[in-house]
Amino acid sequence: MANEVYHPDPSMKPTPYIKSMKEYEKMYKRSIESPEEFWEDIAKQFYWETPFTNKFCSYNFDVTKGPISIKWMEGATTNICYNLLDKNVRNGMGEKIAFYWEGNDPEDYSRLTYKKLLIQVCKFANVLKSKGVNKGDRVAIYMPMILETVIVMLACTRIGAVHSVVFAGFSSDSLAERLLDAKSKVLVTSDGVWRGEKLLCLKEICDAAMERSKKFGHEVESCIVVKHLPRLNASQSRDGEGKENDEKSPEKRKAFDYQVPWDEDRDAWWDDEMEDASSSCYPVWVGAEDPLFLLYTSGSTGKPKGVLHTTAGYLLYAATTFKYVFDYHPGDVYWCTADVGWITGHTYVVYGPLANGATSVLFEGVPFHPHNGRYWEVIQKFKVNQFYTAPTAIRSLMKFGDVPVKKFDLSSLKVLGSVGEPINSEAWLWYYNVIGSGKCSIVDTFWQTETGGHVTFPFFGVLPVLLDENGKEIQGPGEGYLVFRRPWPGIMRTIFGNHERFETTYFKKFPGFYTSGDGARRDEEGYLWITGRMDDMLNVSGHLLSTAEVEGALAEHGAVVEVAVVARPHPVKGECLHCFITTKDGVKFTPKLSDELRRRVREKIGPFAAPECIQYAPSLPKTRSGKIVRRVLKKIAQNDRNLGDISTLADESIIEILFANLPVQD
Numbered sequence: 001m002a003n004e005v006y007h008p009d010p011s012m013k014p015t016p017y018i019k020s021m022k023e024y025e026k027m028y029k030r031s032i033e034s035p036e037e038f039w040e041d042i043a044k045q046f047y048w049e050t051p052f053t054n055k056f057c058s059y060n061f062d063v064t065k066g067p068i069s070i071k072w073m074e075g076a077t078t079n080i081c082y083n084l085l086d087k088n089v090r091n092g093m094g095e096k097i098a099f100y101w102e103g104n105d106p107e108d109y110s111r112l113t114y115k116k117l118l119i120q121v122c123k124f125a126n127v128l129k130s131k132g133v134n135k136g137d138r139v140a141i142y143m144p145m146i147l148e149t150v151i152v153m154l155a156c157t158r159i160g161a162v163h164s165v166v167f168a169g170f171s172s173d174s175l176a177e178r179l180l181d182a183k184s185k186v187l188v189t190s191d192g193v194w195r196g197e198k199l200l201c202l203k204e205i206c207d208a209a210m211e212r213s214k215k216f217g218h219e220v221e222s223c224i225v226v227k228h229l230p231r232l233n234a235s236q237s238r239d240g241e242g243k244e245n246d247e248k249s250p251e252k253r254k255a256f257d258y259q260v261p262w263d264e265d266r267d268a269w270w271d272d273e274m275e276d277a278s279s280s281c282y283p284v285w286v287g288a289e290d291p292l293f294l295l296y297t298s299g300s301t302g303k304p305k306g307v308l309h310t311t312a313g314y315l316l317y318a319a320t321t322f323k324y325v326f327d328y329h330p331g332d333v334y335w336c337t338a339d340v341g342w343i344t345g346h347t348y349v350v351y352g353p354l355a356n357g358a359t360s361v362l363f364e365g366v367p368f369h370p371h372n373g374r375y376w377e378v379i380q381k382f383k384v385n386q387f388y389t390a391p392t393a394i395r396s397l398m399k400f401g402d403v404p405v406k407k408f409d410l411s412s413l414k415v416l417g418s419v420g421e422p423i424n425s426e427a428w429l430w431y432y433n434v435i436g437s438g439k440c441s442i443v444d445t446f447w448q449t450e451t452g453g454h455v456t457f458p459f460f461g462v463l464p465v466l467l468d469e470n471g472k473e474i475q476g477p478g479e480g481y482l483v484f485r486r487p488w489p490g491i492m493r494t495i496f497g498n499h500e501r502f503e504t505t506y507f508k509k510f511p512g513f514y515t516s517g518d519g520a521r522r523d524e525e526g527y528l529w530i531t532g533r534m535d536d537m538l539n540v541s542g543h544l545l546s547t548a549e550v551e552g553a554l555a556e557h558g559a560v561v562e563v564a565v566v567a568r569p570h571p572v573k574g575e576c577l578h579c580f581i582t583t584k585d586g587v588k589f590t591p592k593l594s595d596e597l598r599r600r601v602r603e604k605i606g607p608f609a610a611p612e613c614i615q616y617a618p619s620l621p622k623t624r625s626g627k628i629v630r631r632v633l634k635k636i637a638q639n640d641r642n643l644g645d646i647s648t649l650a651d652e653s654i655i656e657i658l659f660a661n662l663p664v665q666d
């Protein structure tokens with residue numbers, strides 16, 4: 001398949017923004033040769049309260065020459081919320097739908113126009129102000145995929161506050177760590193949420209997190225809670241909740257029994273706060289390089305990194321990548337399935353689409369509820385034109401064959417996007433042929449929390465380079481470390497509160513370059529294929545994790561003396577976790593212990609990090625100096641006997657024992 005070329009069907013896109021490869025090349029060339037002019041032109045479509053003063057872009061990308069610094073449009077002032085909402089409303093788009101909201105339950109849906117969104121955002125910005133939130137303060141968001149989540153994010157930007165969204169699948173410990181690191185003043189959440197058939201009691205998790213954060217020295221001042229469950233409970237009753245609410249449905253019983261924990265001094269209901277809030281809120285003009293948001297991503301030391309994005313550059317980049325990569329035209333309906341808790345949700349559910357005045361679908365549910373054709377049903381319902389999802393979702397839906405797809409009319413689709421991990425050819429072909437009927441273009445978008453937006457094909461302004469282990473540039477076909485030579489507007493500026501870690505993580509390995517941590521292969525035509533992480537990161541269902549954080553969670557168990565975690569390929573998740581555990585002397589490795597360990601990872605990090613396999617290891621393969629040789633463990637986990645050079649191991653005999661005890665894999 002790698003040798004086959006699939007061209008976009010000409011009937012699909014009579015008027016794309018970029019009409020040919022030639023035109024792309026011309027634009028790309030200009031973005032590289034005259035980046036300031038290129039982005040300055042793009043900046044003209046937005047509102048700047050004051051223009052930029054010095055240079056349009058200034059930076060130092062070389063640690064050997066001084067601190068890393070990246071600045072776009074320094075001196076300019078603006079407000080992102082103003083650009084996303086007020087500007088569009090003023091341009092006559094007030095009645096245009098910003099979001100179609102589709103709940104977990106198909107009966108539960110609504111819509112929000114640009115004008116109504118603006119009113120809600122202003123009201124909530126006033127609520128935040130009443131809670132003492134000022135410019136620069138951090139506001140944590142632990143929410144389901146509901147309209148209020150977008151409202152909170154934009155309300156923050158309206159007053160210059162910095163949002164820190166935490167994916168509502170993270171455990172209370174993970175949330176606590178993020179509250180503490182960001183010193184978030186306010187936390188916004190909902191009482192709970194249904195995800196498929198499962199109930200998540202979010203407020204309970206928040207309470208545990210706030211308590212933990214307080215114990216470690218940071219107290220969240222206010223917690224604002226959206227009442228979300230009663231609405232869902234009400235809609236359940238439509239299909240006869242009385243009948244179902246018996247022993248067959250413990251989850252539903254749990255929902256009816258759920259008493260939302262409450263602290264009168266700290267907690268407030270969303271509706272009570274919004275009731276009297278004024279719907280007018282003048283935007284706070286902020287500097288181009290003032291912080292916009294923080295988003296935590298896994299770090300190889302185990303402690304998550306608060307990736308910081310700033311205002312002007314991120315706006316330009318989110319808007320421009322969205323427009324060109326998805327070829328979004330006015331009137332189109334766009335749907336990105338990512339949760340707002342990840343960067344994809346930030347840039348391509350919220351900022352990119354709204355900056356283009358787009359109409360999007362915001363989906364709360366899961367692809368398998370109430371049936372395996374839910375995604376396709378939603379595409380049909382809203383006549384979606386651009387659909388953006390992850391290979392892991394495609395693979396999990398492919399399993400059910402073409403029948404659930406064929407039940408729905410997907411003829412509205414024009415562009416299909418893929419993100420989060422390398423897409424395998426089987427999944428690509430199914431996406432192309434079955435979902436896209438062999439007509440839609442597929443955009444494979446490589447990027448990271450740190451990059452702020454898409455960086456491949458390469459996108460405008462992006463200069464990818466391949467380096468070998470010694471930092472020597474690989475010209476022409478070959479494989480190596482994927483690095484970037486200069487900043488584009490949307491790249492992160494620092495790690496919150498730790499600029500040194502920022503420099504060490506991304507700029508020390510190869511001075512003069514931003515190191516992505518990924519590897520890539522350049523083919524004969526110059527196309528770059530991402531090969532995956534080259535560091536201690538794992539990619540489970542498109543979620544990045546570090547071996548260190550999973551090992552940390554397991555090592556805390558009293559029965560464990562040593563642990564090593566590696567990734568192995570998984571047919572649906574892309575990669576999954578395989579953990580090797582050495583127990584303390586006299587402690588037996590039992591299925592019960594294995595369950596306990598798995599639970600520990602769920603509690604410390606979140607359910608999505610739960611290991612696929614926990615294997616007992618009487619000892620671990622180590623070098624003579626005592627370093628665990630993960631390379632060998634990775635091979636064992638894959639049952640691959642091509643171990644390479646093992647002469648440096650202190651004791652080779654453990655290898656056979658580990659192979660012999662390898663649990664049966666699916």
Ligand code: WTA
Pocket residue numbers: 297342343344418419420421422423444445446447448449450516517518530532533539542543544
């Ligand atoms: C991986 C998600 C191959 C990569 C936007 C990267 C991909 C990490 C792709 C970032 C892709 C993301 N092809 N690999 N199209 N997209 N990745 O920060 O390893 O959650 O470094 O951002 O996901 O994950 P993050």
